[in-house]
Amino acid sequence: MSRVRPTGAWDGTRLAHEGFVFGTDHELVHRVVPFVLEGFSRGEPVLVVAGERVRSLLAAHLGADLGRLDVFAAAETWWRGGHGTLEAYDTDLRALRASAASWRLAAEPVWLAEDQGREWSRFEAVANRCYDDMPYYSLCLHDRRRLPEPVLDAVARTHPLTWGAGAPVEQAGYEDPVAFLRSAQPAWGPRPADAAVHLVTSPWEARRTICAAVPDDRRARVGDVVLAGHEVVQNALAVAAFAELATWTDGDTFVVEVADSGPGLADETLGYVPPGPGDGPHGMWLAWRLADDAALVTGPSGTTVRLFFGP
Amino acid sequence: MSAPRHLGSPTGLRPGDHACWTYADPAELAAAVLPYLDEGRRRGEQLLLVGESRAVLVEALAGLPDRDRLLESGQLEVRTTAEGYATDTAFSPAEQVEHYRELTRAAVDRGRTGLRVAADVSPLARQDLHHLYAYEQAADVLMGEVPMTALCLYDASLGVDVLGPVVVLHPDQHHGRRPPLAHLSGRGRSLALRGEVDLTEAAHVARALLDVAGSRPGVLDLDLTDLTFLDVAGARALARTVAELAGRGVVVRLVGAQRSPARCLALFGLNAEPA
Structure with missing residues (x-):
């Protein structure tokens, strides 16, 4: 048998x-323990954020080496919505980058097991682009016994690497x-045909229109809805003389x-x-964060964004 | 008062009101000045009209009821901007404000109910912007203290870069078809930013804030309690301004932001303290 790399x-x-999917404790231990030890031997900071089962397995197998981990944290308390979770993660990454040449992370996004955590797959996908120049190895752990098939399918589609025979390989x-x-x-x-449609040429017109359209049963969120809609209108008016603003209700979801x-x-x-602390664009991040969900269609003839606000 | 007020007509103004009115031509200027001064006449106020050219002013006053009697009795006075604001020498905001304080006191001493000024300040805007913004803010504070009413007239051709910060410094605004959005107020214990600050207002607010606060080293509270809307661009501009002011020794403390504005401020590492 060849040596594990x-x-x-x-x-x-x-x-x-890497998206690593395991079905037994044995598989997990034989993937993560060598990963951690190699990090120690290379002098890299090693971070582990995982669910209780994975943590207890690692604690048992690493023994005294457990204390050499830079972070050994419970994943159960990390979830604060996709945007909130990634924002905290992003802050940690920037701090690491300022202090280490490279590092490695074994992370188990346990929230993927719950409906509200599914959106995390989208962040996993985008991380391949926005963190491409971050010098770290992210080993994402997924327990086949806990996660439904659509989530495991998304793991394969969002992680360029998977575990092969003794080494990471490209994920087909x-x-x-x-x-x-x-x-x-x-x-x-x-x-829908009954959507209210307005042409707007200024952000303030759009704000007044959106504010008036927010249904009575969610006026408490009107500030979020107006701000999110405004930022999207702002982007539209940066590239076009006017924007078409439509609002409607689909079941109990309000759509802008x-x-x-x-x-x-x-x-x-x-x-x-x-967006990070610099001067880059913030508007879409904020709008997507304020909305419960978002979708867009874009191409050479224009862009349409939908923001969804639940009850 | 949570937002600046839109002034549809130059009337209904009372002592303490400080309005900005942009005009496109002499006819628009006259159309604003006449009802404004006539209202003051009926209220028994001392009237002062200041403008670039005496000829234009006299022309504008042609339709004012009782014009000749008002001029003869001294209840109405007409000055050119050069006379009224000493624009040919160094303009001093503090001296100008004191001058108006004196004029108001003198008017009251003569039995008037207050001082009502209509002033075309465009010449000042063409030559001394920095002092202009500081002056408008100091004048606004004055009008919170004495029975004075002002209609500040500006030639719309000065353009949005010049007029944006001017408009922001007035609680009452008449500026094209756009509704009033933001107001930077200096009345009360601290500066207060009110209304809505979005991309279209961000640079104006930043400029006004820099000129108003830049020469007051120390800790400065900026009250955001009545700021009902702030977007990413507005928050970015505020963050830059706060940093620039810090470089000049002015420590800005943001106070009392509502939830949505606070969210945008947080994107740029700014936190508002409770009011």
């Missing part, structure tokens, strides 16, 4: 992103992040749609990319 040919200069099912996002966002149906005839978005993933 826990990070394969990874040279520590950019992101390596990996998809471009944009393609994944397009398929993972809410299904795109035609705009903004359509422009601009040249299309240069980067349609920005709703999932944490």
Whole structure:
């Protein structure tokens, strides 16, 4: 049997992103323990954030070496919605980058087991782009016994690497992040005939219109709805003379749609990319964060964004 | 008062009101000045009209009831901007404000109910912007203290870069078809930013804030309690302004932001303290 190479040919200069799926404790231990020990031997910071079962297995197998982990934390308390979770993660990544040449992380996103945590797959997809130049190995752990089939399918589609015989290998099912996002966002149906439609040429007009359209049963969120809608309108008016603003209610979901005839978005993933402390774009991130869900269609003849607000 | 007020007509104004009115031509200027001064006449106020050219002003006053009697009795006075604001020498906001304080006191001493000024300040805007913004803010504070009413007239052709910060410094606004959005108020204990600050207002608010606060080293509270809307662009501009002011020794403390504005501020590492 050939020697195990826990990070394969990874040279520590950019992101390596592996989706590891395990069905037994044995598989888990034999993947993660060598990964951790190799990190120690290379002098890299090693971080583990995982569910209780994985933590107890690692504690038993690492013994005294457990204390050499830079972080050994419970994943159960990490979830604060996709945007909130990634924002905290992003802050940690930036701190690590300022202090280490490279590092490695074994992380178990246990929230994928719950409906509200499914959106995390979209962030996993976009991470391949927005963290590409971050010098770390992210070993994402997924327990086949706890996760439903659609989630495991998304793991394959959002992680460029998977575990082969003794080394990471390319994941054949990996998809471009944009393609994944397009398929993972809410299904795109035609705009209902009874939608209220307005042409707006200024952000303040759009704010007044959105504010008036928010249904009575969710006035408590009107500030979030107006701000999210405003940021999307703002983006539309940056590339087009006017925007078409439509609002409607679909079941108990209030929908705000903004359509422009601009040249299309240069980067349609920005709703999932944490803006960081610098001067880059923040509007889509904020809008996507404030909404309960979001979807978009973009191309050379224009962009249409839908923001969904639940009850 | 949570937002700046839109002034549809130059009337219904009372002592303490401080309005900005942009005009496109002399006819628009006259159309604003006449009802404004006539209202003051009926209220028994001392009237002062200041403008670029005496000829234009006299022309504008042609339709004012009782014009000649008002001029003869001294209840109405007409000055050119050069006379009224000493624009030919160094303009001093503090001296100008004191001058108006004196004029108001003198008017009250003469039995008037207050001082009502209509002033075309466009010449000042063409030559001394920095002092203009500081002046408008100091004048606003004055009008919170004495029975003075002002209609500040500006030539719309000065353009949005010049007029944006001017408009922001007035609680009453008449500026094209756009509704009033933001108001930077200096009345009360601290500066207060009210209304809505979005991309279209961000640069104006930033400029006004820099000029108003930049020369007051120390800790400055900026009250955001009545800021009903702030977007990413507005928060970014505030963050830059706060940083620039810090470089000038002015420590800005943001106080009392509502939930939505606080969210945008947090994107740029700014936290507002409770009011």
